[in-house]
Amino acid sequence: MSRPVLVDSSWYIHQARNGRDPLLELSLVEGTRDIATCGMVVSEVGRGLRLRHYLERYQTAWREMLWVASSAQVWNRTLELAWMLDRKGEVLPIQDIHIAACAFEISAVVLTCDRHFSRIPDLTITDCLY
Numbered sequence: 001m002s003r004p005v006l007v008d009s010s011w012y013i014h015q016a017r018n019g020r021d022p023l024l025e026l027s028l029v030e031g032t033r034d035i036a037t038c039g040m041v042v043s044e045v046g047r048g049l050r051l052r053h054y055l056e057r058y059q060t061a062w063r064e065m066l067w068v069a070s071s072a073q074v075w076n077r078t079l080e081l082a083w084m085l086d087r088k089g090e091v092l093p094i095q096d097i098h099i100a101a102c103a104f105e106i107s108a109v110v111l112t113c114d115r116h117f118s119r120i121p122d123l124t125i126t127d128c129l130y
Helices: 009-017 022-027 039-048 052-064 072-087 094-105 115-119
Strands: 005-007 035-038 066-068 109-111
Touching (some): 005 094, 039 052, 039 094, 094 109, 094 115
Parallel strands (some): 005 035, 035 066
């Protein structure tokens, strides 16, 4: 099986804004790739869902995904990445840096529409699910 895909919140939002169901899109590849999430993505996406039944639907889907725990090790990697990037003049949102740290933890590709991720060295990103 290919590397896992950690889906960033920007991808979920982009799909929904373009009239596509993000969870349906993800279901099309779940047999060929592990789909991953983390607490930061769940929190970012979940807070924007307007109706309770949408939130419950997403929570059900997220429970089936590969979960990257925000352990002390991952938070330390977040700090190290943020520190290194800041010294290079690349001040990125800490949420994006933490999502990248989660991706590094499981050697995942980040599925994103957010250009910030392209500024993180050695991180593999894509904006295309297929």
